[in-house]
Amino acid sequence: MPNQVKKQLRNSITAVIKRDRESLIHNPSDFTRNRELSLDKTVKLILGMSGKSISKELLDADIWITESAFVQARYKIKSIAFHKIFKEFTLKIPINDSIPILAADGSDVNIPRNPKDEGTSFQVGEGNKPYNLIHLNAFYDLNTGIYTDVIVQDKRSVDERQAVIDMMEVSPF
Structure with missing residues (x-):
């Protein structure tokens, strides 16, 4: 099943890029030269990112370009491209x-400072005041536009995958 979903997503990306290429980029000359990052490859890389640093994501994808080159390629793509891909994928x-x-x-959320709370307190550099973070994991219903569930975790013990599993287990669906 996951491979079918991935295949459908790849097919949706390819279909949207072939059909609507000019409406997805800011300048008609963008992505015309043969480079390491094509429009197709850039979109797939963005959608496949997992929250690591850009340099780590590029290494994991076996793409040998600078972070700056990736950022420049990313900004050539209009945000409507991802909306069109989502619509194509969900058809x-x-x-x-x-x-x-x-x-x-x-998402990380700042909370009132409490240096004694070891699960949420962070100190960056000597002489700087500590700050506290929690991590908020949420389910959002795209049809109704409301949040259906939430799990709060200490920032030092974040496990987003487990949070999704926990929310799915208590979901009536």
């Missing part, structure tokens, strides 16, 4: 209003 999903389409994401 094949049977629409059923009783089953939500959920997005999962995590």
Whole structure:
């Protein structure tokens, strides 16, 4: 099943780029030269990133360019490109209003400073005041536009994958 989903996503990316190439980029001359990062490869790399540094993501993808070159390529792509790819990708999903389409994401949230809380307190450099962070993992229903579940974790013990599993296990769907 995961391989089918990946194949469908790759097919959707290819279809949108072939059909709407000119509407996805800022300048008609962007991505015309034969370079390491094509439009297709850049989009796939962006969608496949897992939160590591850009240099680590490029190494993992076996792409030998500078971080600056990647950032420049990324900014050539309009944000509408990702919306079109999402729409193309989800066309094949049977629409059923009783089953939500959920997005999962995590964000760091600053909380009041408490240097004694070892799970959330961070000290960057000597002489700087410590700060505290928690990590908020949430399910967002794309159909209704509301959050359906949330899990809060100490920043030092973040496990987004486990948070998604935990939210799925208690979900009525």
